[in-house]
Amino acid sequence: MDELAIIERLKEIFARAGRDSDSHLKVGIGDDAAFFTPRATGVAVATDLLTEGVHFNRQWSDLYAIGRKATAANLADIFAMGVPPGYLLVAVAFDPADRESIFELAQGIADECALIGARVIGGDLSRAESLTVSMTAIGEGDAVVTRSGAQVGDSLYLAALPGRSLLGLEQLRRDLVLDSESIAFHRSPKVEYRSFLDAAESATSLCDISDGILIDAASLARSSSLSIDLESEALRAHPAFAAIADVALALEMDPLQTVLTSGEEHGPLFTAPASWKGSKAWRIGTVKARAGSLLTLDGVAIEERGFSHF
Amino acid sequence: MDELAIIERLKEIFARAGRDSDSHLKVGIGDDAAFFTPRATGVAVATDLLTEGVHFNRQWSDLYAIGRKATAANLADIFAMGVPPGYLLVAVAFDPADRESIFELAQGIADECALIGARVIGGDLSRAESLTVSMTAIGEGDAVVTRSGAQVGDSLYLAALPGRSLLGLEQLRRDLVLDSESIAFHRSPKVEYRSFLDAAESATSLCDISDGILIDAASLARSSSLSIDLESEALRAHPAFAAIADVALALEMDPLQTVLTSGEEHGPLFTAPASWKGSKAWRIGTVKARAGSLLTLDGVAIEERGFSHF
Structure with missing residues (x-):
């Protein structure tokens, strides 16, 4: 099977996902570039590069799950x-001896795209x-x-409380199964994509x-030239905290640290006026004027730690 | 130097290239995604993935040249x-111990972008x-x-006749210098970007x-469901042929095969009505109805060979 035959099979896999007919897509797979006419006045673009051993581990995940996870990210x-993605460009470098697995990866990508019509x-x-x-990924x-x-x-x-991805990863590292749900979540997180658009309606940032709550909250604070104080009681009161804490304790991990540093979970973290009453989001902290630390937990400076890929 | 400090320095390097002020760019480096308002009704997007040992060799090129070459491609x-690119997203995976070289790569990318205001x-x-x-790369x-x-x-x-990149590569492989110009061209090709837009004014494809004339002419023929006959006399008559042939012969390479298979040169290959008189393009073949082979040279079937990265 040569490159052209691989591309033909990939086109078939990807054709099954996405919009059935798309009058805005003028040129798709197979030319020097794709070409589309945007549905809105603006276009959002973001790129990710994932490498074996850093972003994924083929001993722990099959390529289908890796495809879903990479796409979700x-x-x-x-x-x-605050914009829905409609299109995706995918570049893959792989060992040609292993080409069947590329179709598994593609199927994972296609299935994750299909969840949102991309x-x-x-x-x-x-x-x-x-x-x-x-x-x-490209959005309009x-x-x-x-x-x-x-x-x-x-x-x-x-919206969603992080924790499960790190719990799943820790079980894979230790080669034990205490909670199969969190292992599955680490391999391929179930993302509530809609929650981003709900959040965007009221969010100021x-x-x-x-990368985890600590790193990403610090990023919001840094970009906004402010400080953020996280409230541990509010985090512990999130409806998902108890189940995460149970697994964390069984693994002898600190529940709050798990929640604060688990990454690759993909959900909205955002600021909105304190008077805002969103039904699908959970308040976990307060934005303050910058005074010393970018980030505090219950008023005490806390280091940015989490799930960086660098 | 941590990731944030690296990103700050990269922002400075990239800020020096490109449009001085761009009212269409609403969100640049540093957020979850970039966001722009297109200047035209359509958007073209293309992605490339380049890996060490396949697309570039750090023993033969410095990272500045690799940055320029990757960007050109x-x-x-x-x-x-037929569309000018205005924006670029760049993802890099690298050994953190080697981070100074990332700035060389970035400078190469920025300088190539600056040639066209991207x-x-x-x-x-x-x-x-x-x-x-x-x-x-993104164009509008x-x-x-x-x-x-x-x-x-x-x-x-x-427009431009290929050949020099392969001659340069062959000298690097053999560890000899017969023609330093073609070695420099292999490391970082000088692309006549404007020639694509000139071609697009009259091109039917x-x-x-x-990947080289043979592979890319076959691609035009395949996409158009036609055949293409290349004419060796026309290729030999191109003003650049003699100089390429001299170096090829000194390297004991076939001049015509060199011209037909040299890749990574980046210039327009296109079809236009036979009556067209473009001043900056050179006629090298004829489009025929499909009858057997996709590609012929002087009427004789010829295999698609060239500079594939797969």
Whole structure:
């Protein structure tokens, strides 16, 4: 099977996902570039590069799960601007001897795209010794919510509480199974994409929880030139905290630290006026004027730690 | 130097290239995604993934040249649609111990972008054992020229004659210097970007010569469901042929095969009506109805061989 035959099969896999007919897509897979006419006045673009051993581990996940997870991370970057992604470019470098597994990866990408009606419209194939995946997600919208709009007095909110991805990873590292749900979640997180758009309606600043609450809250604070105080009682009161704490304690991990540092979960972390009453978000902190530390937990300075890929 | 400090320095390097002020760029480097309002009714996007040992060799090129070359390849994909690229996303995975070299790479990217007023507006950084670079170029235009519009009776044209990149590569492989100009060209090709837009004004089909004349002419023929006959006399009559042939013969390489298979040169290969008189393009073949082989040379079937990265 040569490159052209691989591309034909990939086109079939990707054709099954996405919009059935799309009059805005003028040129798709197979030319020098894809070409579309945007549905809105603005276009959001974000790129991710994932390498074996850093972003994924083929001993712990199959390529289908890796495809879903990589896609989720890239789509979430666009959702985190308050805009729905519609298109994806996918570039893959892989060992040609291992080409069947590329179709598993593609199926994972296609299935994650299908959840939100996004479509792969182009990409690149190359040989390499280890697997590398690069994705670029594209969204269309008239306006976006950035990380830099938080105001003193705003509250900090999230929708889903992180924790499960780190618990799953820790079990994979220790080669034990205490809670299969969190292992499955680490391999391929179930992302509530809609929650980003709900958040964007009221958010003054917004980002995706990709590196964990501490790193991403610090990023909002830095971009907005403010401080953020996280409230441990509010975090512990989140409806999902108890189940996460149970597994964390069984693994002899600190429940609050688990929640604060688990990454690759992909949900909205955002600021909104303290008076805001969102039904699908949970208040976990307060935006304050910058005075010393970027980030505090119950008023005490806390280090930015989490799930960085660098 | 941590990730944030690296990103700050990269922002400075990229800020020096590109449009001085750009009212269409609403969100640049540093948020979850970049956001812009297109200047035209359509958007062209293309992605490339380059890995060490396949697309570049750090023993033969410094990172500045690799940055220029990678950028040229990606920008040419957008130009090959007949549209000028304005924005670039760059994702890099690299060994953190080697981070100074990332700034050399970035300077190469910025300098190549500056040639055409393009700008890096976002990206991703990750650690990895070997260097991997992924780029996504974005262009804006109201219409594009695809690979699929060639008509029976059209002629095949190119602007610059390929050959030098392969001659340069061969000297690097053999560790000798017969012609330093072609070695420099292999490390970082000088692309006549404007020639793509000139070609697009009259082209019925158009692509970039990235894999070599044979592979790319076959691609035009395949996409247009036609055959293409290349004419060796026309190729030999190109003003650049003699100089390429001299170096090829000194290296005991076949001059015509060198011209037909040299890749990574990046110039327009296109079809246009036979009656067309373009001053900056050279006629090298004829589009015929499909009868057997996709590609012929002087009427004799010829295999698609060239500079594939797969």
